Amino acid sequence: MSWLTAEQALERLGTKPQTLYANVSRGRIRAKADTTDPRRSLYNAADVMRLAKRHAGRRKTETVAADAIQWGDPVLPSAVSTVAEGRLYYRGREVAAWAEHATLEETAALLWESRPVAAMPGDAAATTPSLERAFVLLAQRVTRDLPSLGRSPAALKAEAQTILSTIGMALAPDATDLPLHLRLAASWGRPEAANCIRRALVLLADHELNASTFATRVAASSGATLSAAVLSGLSTLTGPLHGGAWQGVASLIEDVNALGASPAIRQALTEGRPLSAFGHPLYPVGDIRAKALLSQFSLPQTYAELAAAGQELVGESVNIDFALTAMTAVLDLPRDAPLVIFALARSVGWLAHAMEQVESGHLIRPRARYTGPAITAAKS
Numbered sequence: 001m002s003w004l005t006a007e008q009a010l011e012r013l014g015t016k017p018q019t020l021y022a023n024v025s026r027g028r029i030r031a032k033a034d035t036t037d038p039r040r041s042l043y044n045a046a047d048v049m050r051l052a053k054r055h056a057g058r059r060k061t062e063t064v065a066a067d068a069i070q071w072g073d074p075v076l077p078s079a080v081s082t083v084a085e086g087r088l089y090y091r092g093r094e095v096a097a098w099a100e101h102a103t104l105e106e107t108a109a110l111l112w113e114s115r116p117v118a119a120m121p122g123d124a125a126a127t128t129p130s131l132e133r134a135f136v137l138l139a140q141r142v143t144r145d146l147p148s149l150g151r152s153p154a155a156l157k158a159e160a161q162t163i164l165s166t167i168g169m170a171l172a173p174d175a176t177d178l179p180l181h182l183r184l185a186a187s188w189g190r191p192e193a194a195n196c197i198r199r200a201l202v203l204l205a206d207h208e209l210n211a212s213t214f215a216t217r218v219a220a221s222s223g224a225t226l227s228a229a230v231l232s233g234l235s236t237l238t239g240p241l242h243g244g245a246w247q248g249v250a251s252l253i254e255d256v257n258a259l260g261a262s263p264a265i266r267q268a269l270t271e272g273r274p275l276s277a278f279g280h281p282l283y284p285v286g287d288i289r290a291k292a293l294l295s296q297f298s299l300p301q302t303y304a305e306l307a308a309a310g311q312e313l314v315g316e317s318v319n320i321d322f323a324l325t326a327m328t329a330v331l332d333l334p335r336d337a338p339l340v341i342f343a344l345a346r347s348v349g350w351l352a353h354a355m356e357q358v359e360s361g362h363l364i365r366p367r368a369r370y371t372g373p374a375i376t377a378a379k380s
Contacts, residue, residue, distance in 0.1 A: 009048045012048050012049065027086075029051065031043050076217065079091060081111070083208060095203060100199075105119065114160075142225055145226065148229070160355065168183065171184070199296060200293055204341065215236040216232050216350040216354050217354065237339075238339070246324055253302055256305065277322040294323050307322070
């Protein structure tokens with residue numbers, strides 16, 4: 001990853017310093033402190049060149065669309081959440097502050113703009129969280145539930161609550177009517193972890209138009225059932241570049257244990273492996289969700305060494321995937337706890353976006369830019 005000085009960045013962008021700083025605050029250009037002079041900042045070269053290319057004259061519509069989908073400008077209107085100036089907001093509320101006290105159910109009521117939300121008790125026969133069971137239970141609902149189009153917001157919100165209950169039965173299966181974070185902690189036999197789990201659930205409930213949320217909105221835009229839309233989101237979440245990124249962090253920790261922090265990072269960089277523990281394009285000065293979660297516990301030595309080495313060698317702070325994996329280690333949770341927490345939390349956001357998409361009445365149907373063999377006209 002290469003970096004430019006402010007002068008170099010401004011030369012390539014052909015713009016004023018104020019515009020450069022605005023692009024940084026909006027997450028379009030990543031920045032970090034210059035280690036040789038802390039008073040100065042360096043700017044990510046790839047981000048600068050992407051914006052420079054964008055501004056180089058009038059671009060074709062398909063180029064604009066392609067750039068927008070890849071960490072570019074917003075492509076869909078939404079009032080659910082946003083990242084602005086390095087902070088995450090749910091319907092205008094700053095999330096780090098909201099997570100100090102709120103539950104996932106209270107967050108659902110906020111994001112859905114609904115009455116108080118409560119998940120129904122779990123299944124007494126189930127004892128441990130299971131992503132496989134979440135897939136099965138949602139799939140069983142898809143053919144039974146009604147399509148989402150043509151139904152009132154009140155009806156959709158009522159159904160959303162039952163879907164959250166279904167997911168809770170799989171991912172927080174304690175057979176009580178307690179809040180989901182208490183049920184999840186109890187199902188893992190870690191009641192002392194409940195408050196930290198609560199905070200993580202709230203911090204992860206939504207993150208504007210990420211990959212799984214976009215998949216959810218595409219499904220909802222077709223009129224599919226809310227359960228089908230959430231199933232689309234859950235499927236997308238499992239990818240290693242999304243909710244499955246914790247596995248890359250865990251693998252890197254194993255390398256740190258074997259080699260040491262700096263050698264492990266150097267080896268990964270030399271081999272071209274992604275470092276999923278560090279950085280996030282929307283947070284040029286550090287993932288605010290990670291900061292909020294890491295404030296609740298002390299890092300084990302291996303994790304602390306990895307964080308310090310990453311800041312030095314990569315120039316990026318740790319992100320939420322690192323924080324979730326560290327929390328799992330500190331609280332002695334099951335290995336797949338990061339994905340379970342992520343899936344349970346984000347289901348609330350998926351439902352909010354699905355309902356918003358249904359209300360918009362628009363089908364999401366982009367066009368493909370054809371790059372295949374030359375088209376030959378049929379002979380008459």
